[in-house]
Amino acid sequence: MGSLGPKGRLALAFFLIFSSSALICGADWQIQSDPSDSLIMPPPLPDNGTSATYLLMLELRDYQTKALVNDTHALISISDNRSGETTQTIEYIGPSGQARIMLAAGHYDISLVVDQIDTAGKDYYYSFSKSIASNQTQTIYLFSVGSVVGSVVSSQGQMVVGAKVKLDCGSDYGQIEPLVSDEFGQFNAPLAPASDCRISAVSGSQTGYEDVSIRRGGRVVSKIMLNESVGANAPGTFGVPFSGEIAGFIIGGIIVVGLLFLFYKFEKQEHGAPKEGDKGQPAEFGQKLKKGDKNKPGESSFVPDAKATKKKESKSKHAQHGKSRIPVSSLSYHLSTHPFSASHAAIPANVHASSSLPAPAVSARAQDILKTLSENEKKVAEHLLSSGNNSTQARMRNSLGLPKTSLARILQMLERKRVVEVERIGKLKKVRLTDWFLGRE
Numbered sequence: 001m002g003s004l005g006p007k008g009r010l011a012l013a014f015f016l017i018f019s020s021s022a023l024i025c026g027a028d029w030q031i032q033s034d035p036s037d038s039l040i041m042p043p044p045l046p047d048n049g050t051s052a053t054y055l056l057m058l059e060l061r062d063y064q065t066k067a068l069v070n071d072t073h074a075l076i077s078i079s080d081n082r083s084g085e086t087t088q089t090i091e092y093i094g095p096s097g098q099a100r101i102m103l104a105a106g107h108y109d110i111s112l113v114v115d116q117i118d119t120a121g122k123d124y125y126y127s128f129s130k131s132i133a134s135n136q137t138q139t140i141y142l143f144s145v146g147s148v149v150g151s152v153v154s155s156q157g158q159m160v161v162g163a164k165v166k167l168d169c170g171s172d173y174g175q176i177e178p179l180v181s182d183e184f185g186q187f188n189a190p191l192a193p194a195s196d197c198r199i200s201a202v203s204g205s206q207t208g209y210e211d212v213s214i215r216r217g218g219r220v221v222s223k224i225m226l227n228e229s230v231g232a233n234a235p236g237t238f239g240v241p242f243s244g245e246i247a248g249f250i251i252g253g254i255i256v257v258g259l260l261f262l263f264y265k266f267e268k269q270e271h272g273a274p275k276e277g278d279k280g281q282p283a284e285f286g287q288k289l290k291k292g293d294k295n296k297p298g299e300s301s302f303v304p305d306a307k308a309t310k311k312k313e314s315k316s317k318h319a320q321h322g323k324s325r326i327p328v329s330s331l332s333y334h335l336s337t338h339p340f341s342a343s344h345a346a347i348p349a350n351v352h353a354s355s356s357l358p359a360p361a362v363s364a365r366a367q368d369i370l371k372t373l374s375e376n377e378k379k380v381a382e383h384l385l386s387s388g389n390n391s392t393q394a395r396m397r398n399s400l401g402l403p404k405t406s407l408a409r410i411l412q413m414l415e416r417k418r419v420v421e422v423e424r425i426g427k428l429k430k431v432r433l434t435d436w437f438l439g440r441e
Helices: 004-031 245-273 308-320 364-372 375-386 392-402 405-415
Strands: 053-062 071-079 086-093 098-104 106-114 123-130 136-154 164-170 186-193 194-204 207-215 219-226 287-289 303-305 420-425 428-433
Touching: 053 106, 053 123, 071 098, 086 098, 098 106, 123 308, 136 164, 136 194, 186 405, 194 219, 219 287, 364 375, 375 392, 375 405, 375 420, 375 428, 392 405, 392 428, 405 420
Parallel strands: 053 136, 136 219
Antiparallel strands: 053 098, 071 086, 071 106, 106 123, 123 136, 136 186, 164 194, 194 207, 207 219, 287 303, 420 428
């Protein structure tokens, strides 16, 4: 040191200062580079441009046991509905089971995935929407989930790329959307519901499935074999593949058989009944002449059957006297608001013989209303007029030959028009014309 001049001593001093600074900086760099002491900082939460932020405190509990979910990590995904941005952050859930999230005012879609270290698959899942305008505290009941990894294999043992995979589970939360096998023939459902599921796959005309049981935090490995054909062994086909061609043949055959049946009925109606002007009668209405009987030239070999003719005449007389109907135009009643009597009108000869009540008078109002009725409605009114305004729905159905449902609708319409009134006595329905229709009120 004594041999150095002033410049040498100054240079030595600068050297010592520089060396000390380098050693200090190097030690500090080594301390900051130690991975054991580094801090993992999550990415910042979304900011929609407002300066005010609010605290959202979430208490996490198991949906089934209602116990706290704590001492674990949760992957929180936050989607801002205003900006459309999605941010993910990892939050440590301490012993209190609470997750703290700072958010600006707005509306968010939030999902949580809890993955505990000691399980092979995911453990919990939940998603919800939230509007933030102040500090809030909310209890979240997480659903139990598990993870599924699988592969799709053809009947020849080859991995199938692009196969459609579907999960049908006992619960509808978690990840149950359709999947597609990747270029390695693999598929992954990390958030499958913790329940019994059927995993189905299809590729082209080949399909297959596997039933699995997924538990919370579990990891299920599935292998779907495409060993069945789509449409084969369907119920009712006796094990024969039901193709489009077979279906076309069956439908075509049904159509042909139906057309042949209709053609046969048409021909039978055209040629089966005797035409007008034909001589003689069918066998059921007559009998063959006995041997030795002679016919006049131009006469048929059939003659009328006496029994059949007598029976037919009896039915005709019964129809004339038991089921006759009187048109309103043929009734020559006088207008009157008093009960019907012989001094007002006379009952025509063709009125129902079994009717014990006199036919009511037809007022001017009734005649005007009858002009506005339909054909079947007019038949009902005429029947009541001819039967002394005393009948039942069953008797009208047999007399008029109308279907039960059609007659019920007609009576409903006439009730609405105040033409008739129906009295229900148990299953019996008595029908009569209203006093208003008859002009008595």
